[in-house]
Amino acid sequence: MDVVTSLLLFFCSLGAATSSCIPGCQCQKTSIMCHSLSDFPTHVPSSTTHISFSDCKFYSLKHEDLTKFSSSLEHFVIVKTALSQVHTGTFNSSLNLKFIVITETEVQDLPETLFEKLQKLQTLNLKYNKLFAIRPRWFFQLTELTQLDMSKNRFTYIPVETFHALKKLKFLSLAANNASQLFSDTFKGLSELKILRLNKNLLTELPADILSDLDNLEELSLQDNQITYLDHMLFSKTPKLQKLFISNNRLWSLPQGIFCNLPLLYQISLYENHLKSLSPGVFGPMALRELWLYDNKLSRVDDDTFRNLTQLHLLVLSRNQISYVSEGAFRGLTQLGEVSLHTNRLTSLQARTFEELPNLVNISLENNFFTSLPSDFLKDLNNLGEIDLRNNSLPNLPQHNLDSLAKAENVLLQQNPWRCDKNILPLRNWLKLYPSKVNQTLVVCETPLNLKGEIIAMLADEDLMAVSPSEDPVLASTEKRRPHTDLPKQISPSAEVLTTPTSKQENVTNRGKGQGVQANNISLILIALAVVSTVIISSVIIGCIYWKRNRRGNENISQMSRNSVL
Numbered sequence: 001m002d003v004v005t006s007l008l009l010f011f012c013s014l015g016a017a018t019s020s021c022i023p024g025c026q027c028q029k030t031s032i033m034c035h036s037l038s039d040f041p042t043h044v045p046s047s048t049t050h051i052s053f054s055d056c057k058f059y060s061l062k063h064e065d066l067t068k069f070s071s072s073l074e075h076f077v078i079v080k081t082a083l084s085q086v087h088t089g090t091f092n093s094s095l096n097l098k099f100i101v102i103t104e105t106e107v108q109d110l111p112e113t114l115f116e117k118l119q120k121l122q123t124l125n126l127k128y129n130k131l132f133a134i135r136p137r138w139f140f141q142l143t144e145l146t147q148l149d150m151s152k153n154r155f156t157y158i159p160v161e162t163f164h165a166l167k168k169l170k171f172l173s174l175a176a177n178n179a180s181q182l183f184s185d186t187f188k189g190l191s192e193l194k195i196l197r198l199n200k201n202l203l204t205e206l207p208a209d210i211l212s213d214l215d216n217l218e219e220l221s222l223q224d225n226q227i228t229y230l231d232h233m234l235f236s237k238t239p240k241l242q243k244l245f246i247s248n249n250r251l252w253s254l255p256q257g258i259f260c261n262l263p264l265l266y267q268i269s270l271y272e273n274h275l276k277s278l279s280p281g282v283f284g285p286m287a288l289r290e291l292w293l294y295d296n297k298l299s300r301v302d303d304d305t306f307r308n309l310t311q312l313h314l315l316v317l318s319r320n321q322i323s324y325v326s327e328g329a330f331r332g333l334t335q336l337g338e339v340s341l342h343t344n345r346l347t348s349l350q351a352r353t354f355e356e357l358p359n360l361v362n363i364s365l366e367n368n369f370f371t372s373l374p375s376d377f378l379k380d381l382n383n384l385g386e387i388d389l390r391n392n393s394l395p396n397l398p399q400h401n402l403d404s405l406a407k408a409e410n411v412l413l414q415q416n417p418w419r420c421d422k423n424i425l426p427l428r429n430w431l432k433l434y435p436s437k438v439n440q441t442l443v444v445c446e447t448p449l450n451l452k453g454e455i456i457a458m459l460a461d462e463d464l465m466a467v468s469p470s471e472d473p474v475l476a477s478t479e480k481r482r483p484h485t486d487l488p489k490q491i492s493p494s495a496e497v498l499t500t501p502t503s504k505q506e507n508v509t510n511r512g513k514g515q516g517v518q519a520n521n522i523s524l525i526l527i528a529l530a531v532v533s534t535v536i537i538s539s540v541i542i543g544c545i546y547w548k549r550n551r552r553g554n555e556n557i558s559q560m561s562r563n564s565v566l
Ligand SMILES: *[C@@H]1O[C@H](CO)[C@@H](O)[C@H](O)[C@H]1NC(C)=O
Pocket: 063, 088, 089, 090, 092, 093
């Protein structure tokens, strides 16, 4: 909860006990809360310690406004007000101020000496104004300041000396401005700083030693900048770092050793960068539980890349360009519960890639180009929950693969070009054997054409004998079509088909008994069309259901992205 909210809640909690001491204001003991005033109130009691203004219409603030109560004033808040000018000297006799919030105003600049007398000030919140420049001397006397929030303003430049006096600062936010450059000494001496937010600026690089005095830093936000490179020593002096956000930048590589001195790190975001490769030596031992690397440009995952991440529960590598995952890529990830490799360029896997991952539950491999799966590739996995193979290039699955897949509770197989010849029999039998693992209605033939859209689990043996198993799946549906699957021929209606009413249901389920296929081409096409359209509509519905089901919150990853990357 930010300071404004907490203060407003504090005032609200005073509730019924308040009285209207000044028109438009509520008072409680020495606290005053004013709302929608058009002018700064003139008769504020001299004992006032807390005063706040929201949705007011006065444009300026000056020394005389505060003189009556300046010596007792401790908390001063202005929120959502037309304020555009704060005059020199406004706070120069309010020496007991500990807490100032000026937010959501029209203020574009503040006098250089505005805060110079405020040696007791602990919190200064200037978030969400229109400050276009930082005056280098603003904070020179604020030696007691612990919280400084300057986010959501409009400055592009941060003078190097700006924060040097703030030896007690614990929280500093410069997020959502347009700063493009920082210096080695920008954060010099801020050894108490725990949280530093630099996200949403226009930073392209960081000096290698910019964090070297921040030995108590716990959280660093660098996301949403344009950073292309991070020095390998950048984090060498921040051993207490717990959260590091670097997503949505332009990093194309991570140097060896960069994350090797971060034993307490448990959250990192690296998604939406341009990372082309990752190698062993990048991640040292740390407490990381989730690693999000989606939307990068990784082309391969090599042995031991993540070996030090023994606490990792979730590894997201989706939406890269990965065409190769080596056998030892996930070695050491003994806690890994879920790995997401979907939407990559994989055509095959190594048999031992998932070996020695005793806690692996979910594997997503959808939207790749798998034409086959290795034997026994799920051998060591005894808690397998879901394996997603949707939208790959599998023509069938041999018995040894099916034996592996039987370990999973849930297998997603739709959108593969299943070729319904006799090699599909193991899959058909398996689907019948394990109706609870797969939604059978979604697993349908792609070829041959006359079986396109047919539910594989419902195929009869005879259906499958009609097509030669050796036939190439593409050719089978085009040049090499057998006479009875020839499209023009099917369309020319035969008297028999037209005149004989058929029972659709029977012809779907019993089709294929001898000549049935040839005799019923038209009705089959109609039925197939009906089935296909049902399947399409259902897939959309299912898609929606999955989309909803997969919603899992994470404060640093937008819900949308999280859904589509897992
Ligand atoms: C404070 O500022 C006002 C306005 O600039 C000025 O008149 C006054 O002398 C100053 N007082 C002190 C104590 O600096």
